[in-house]
Amino acid sequence: MTAEVGASEHTVAGYRRDLARYAEHLAALGVTEPAQVTPEHVSAFAAALSAGSPATGEGPGRRPLAASSVARALAAVRSFHAFCARDGETPDNVAARVAPPRQGQRLPKALPLDAVEALLAAPDRTTPIGLRDAALLELLYGTGARVSEVVGLDVDDVTAQLDDPDLGLRLFGKGRKERVVPLGTYARTAVGDWLVRGRPGLIAKATRPGPALLLNTRGDRLSRQSAFAVLRTHAERARLGVEISPHTLRHSFATHLLDGGADVRVVQELLGHASVTTTQIYTLVTAEHLREVFAAAHPRAR
Known part of the structure; x- marks a missing residue:
């Protein structure tokens, strides 16, 4: 594998x-x-x-x-x-026709836009750690990337994009499948601030300095587990009142794009889904949101 x-x-x-x-x-x-x-x-x-x-x-x-x-x-x-x-060990795949149990359809959890904005505003951008956290959160929400894709980025992966907005950010998803996503103004600003005012102080603490974009307090590459901890810390600081993960920002990215009128095929490419069927689950989220707004706002909805 x-x-x-x-x-x-x-x-x-x-x-x-x-x-x-x-x-x-x-x-x-x-x-x-x-x-x-x-x-x-x-x-x-x-x-x-x-x-x-x-x-x-x-x-x-x-x-x-x-x-x-x-x-x-x-x-x-x-x-x-x-x-x-x-490999010739058996004549056929004996497990091919064994069906998995049916799963109930679970809609992805997406944050409202105001909750995302509160989360992104939570890091203290006057400190190196706060600058790193801001860059992490802006990248997760601004690109819809998986957390493993973001913590796997190196400095060289983003430096050209900071100078040229037309250049997309290369991400490597499951199976090392490559895709290019736009890097918006907020994410570029957060990453640029981190590289100039935050990263130099942390990379100086590293025993063996490496190329990683996002660093932990020892100057080594930030891990997935640490990224989860960063998100939980700022979710509490923003008083969101819900349990979230990096994937919540990916879900929010997709849902907000569809709410804004993006085509589902475009969202599929941005998320790196192999099949549009996977992406279409988000259309159910937006339909559910429409029903909730209708029920709450229309005088004859009840």
């Missing part, structure tokens, strides 16, 4: 966990070779994940997994058996 698919380390780690649990399940059934596996074994694994397991004298048991988690585990299993088939 790393060499051929270009999957991220987080995706690989997730597949490793799911496949280790799958191998454990099969071993308990006496199945130790890929050629021994049948579709019924795969279906039983999915059922076991959904049901969980009770605590025993040998262990604490496992809680039932949500339908989305079972679907993710089955994706790993299907990929594994597809690999076995391609």
Whole structure:
């Protein structure tokens, strides 16, 4: 997956966990070779994940997994058996026809525009850390990027864009798929301020200075986990009253674009979705918003 698919380390780690649990399940059934596996074994694994397991004298048991988690585990299993088939270990992919459990449709959580503005105004831009946080938040909301894409940026990825607004920002998404997104005025200003007045002070603390755009207090590359912590800190400071994540800003980016009249195909390209079907979930969010406004504002809506 790393060499051929270009999957991220987080995706690989997730597949490793799911496949280790799958191998454990099969071993308990006496199945130790890929050629021994049948579709019924795969279906039983999915059922076991959904049901969980009770605590025993040998262990604490496992809680039932949500339908989305079972679907993710089955994706790993299907990929594994597809690999076995391609490599000649088995005649076919025995997991190909095992359907994942049906998932209820969950609408992405998007923040209202005034809440986003309060969040973006929360960092103290008179300090190096505040300048970094402002750059992080402006990039997340201003480009709709995934948090891994933003923390993976290097200084050289943005310097030309600060001088030329017509140049887009190159992002590398899932499977190292490249896309170019516009970099708006607010994001360019925040990044420029960080590079001039914030980053030099932190990079001086690094034992081995690197090219990373966003740094932690030791001068090393900011991690995904630290980015989550930054967002939570400023959400509390802005008194948003809701739990948010970096993906919330990505959802807000897409929803606000559609609310403003953007074409769903354009939003698909900006988000880096392989299929427009994934992007169309946001059209349901805006339709729900319209219904809420109608119900609240029209005298004969009730």
